[in-house]
Amino acid sequence: MSTTRVPAVEGWFTVPPEGSDEQPALIGTRCSLSGTYFFPPERVMSRAPGFADAELEEVTLSRTGRLWSYTNAGYRPPEPYVPVTDPHEPFCIAAVELEAERIVVMGQVVAGVTVDDLQVGTEMELVVDVLNTEVDDDGNETEYLIWKWRPVTAADTTGGV
Helix, strand or coil, X not given: CCEXXXXXXXXXXXXXXXXXXXXXXXXXXXXXXXXXXXXXCCCCCCCCCCCCCCCEEEEECCCEEEEEEEEEECCCCCCCCCCCCCCCCCEEEEEEEECCXXXXXXXXXXXXXXXXXXCCCCEEEEEEEEEEEEECCCCCEXXXXXXXXXXXXXXXXXXXX
């Protein structure tokens, strides 16, 4: 039996090899003329006003930022959401303004962090976590990973793979 780790959404974030010191990162694009950053990565054309013909460069985005806004997902989202627990347990969703690019990226917050643990301005970092696991007929597992946000102060105690 073997386990393979893959991004649930290919091309949106990196998945470091197991056992490496590498950190996960979001993948975005940048308009070559305006300098505007996009996440998810824009593959067709720059959406920066007046720069539709500019080239788009793939870039690795900041792993850290400040909590811009947050909410509690107290209801079970509709499909294609993959339930983690039954019955549904609320989780937090965060909008984080990336440190260097100054764009806001939404994502789920790691398990164990509640709205009581968050406040606007909190420093957050990107981690990867298992979304779901599938097992084939030979017993081989595929872990589908997603990015999540974690308060930097919780870095040693909660969530992330």
